[in-house]
Amino acid sequence: MDSQTPKSILKKPGGPDATTEAQAVRAQRNRDIAIHHATLIQQQKDAEAQILEAIEELIDFPSTENADPSNPSSVDVSRFTSLVAPFQPSDYDSLIEERHCAEVCGYALCPRKPLKQNTTAKMRILGRKGTGEDLKFVPTKQLELWCSEDCAKRALYIKAQLNEEPAWLRRASKTMEITLLNDEPRRTFTATLPQRLKGTTSKGSDAEIENSLSNLALERGEQPSSARPTGLMNNNILENAVTRAAVPPSLSTEIEDYKQIENYDPQVDFNEYLKASRAQDDDEDRDWDI
Secondary structure (H helix, E strand, O other): OOOOOOOOOOOOOOOHHHHHHHHHHHHHHHHHHHHHHHHHHHHHHHHHHHHHHHHHHHHOOOOOOOOOOOOOOHHHHHHHHHHHOOOOHHHHHHHHHHHHHOOOOOOOOOOOOOOOOOOOOOEEEEOOOOOHHHOEEEEHHHHOOOOOHHHHHHHHHHHHHOOOOOHHHOOHHHOOOOOOOOOOOOOOOOOOOOOOOOOOOOHHHHHHHHHHHHHHHHHOOOOHHHOOOOOOOOOOOOOOOOOOOOOOOOHHHHHHHOOOOOOOOOOOOHHHHHHHHHHHHHHHHHOOOO
16 A cells, blocks of 8 residues: 655745745845934934034124114024024023023023022012012023013014924924014003183083983982082081089999990899809819818
8 A cells, every 4th residue: 555645735935036035125125214214313413413503603693792682683583583493492492591601691682691680599579560460480590591571572482483393303394484573662652632621601501410410319319309509518616515524433433344244234243143153163172072
């Protein structure tokens, strides 16, 4: 009886050509992934280097020492907005800290020196009214970053526009245009009030006024008889005449006054009440005697 060799139901492995092709595809895929990650890392390095160079340049801003932060030059504004565009809020905080170390106002378009607080306290209390919700507790270091409150508002206005997403992950369509805070000059309004000249009034107008006053009195619930007098009131202050001699206070009345309870004189004899109360206290003390 001839023995038959069993046949495998599994697929036969491919030849050497199929194995080589699969390895090549896998290697190409790994290479593409590595190149993609390397590109992202390089973009991150380039963006961080660009931000670092921008911070170094903005430390020396503005271009002139007598520049006005409320009205900066167009050249400085254009350069400043282009340098700050790739910043994150954390990068902008680093710029403010670097300018503070250089003893310059934290707002990049201001050439002035920051204010120094004459205190060693870590916190300051701010508030114009001094009460309620107007009070604010601000760290002293934060107040020393600016030369004035206006520059602090301008700098924080720029920070509010920055994107939280890192620059190397942003798309070209997400590029934002940085704008400055408009410093409108304070306007003073002057107006002349109309002058009311005293003129002659007709009898008809006087009658209308009296009629209006009478109607107003009726609305308040006043009676027609209680209308205000037409003439002037004559007030005379007279001193009351003394009909009897002054009586000095007596000691007996003062002693009796303490018995009253809010000007009420109780009918119980106070002396008898004291004796009964003392006798009761003596009985309680004797209860402890053995």
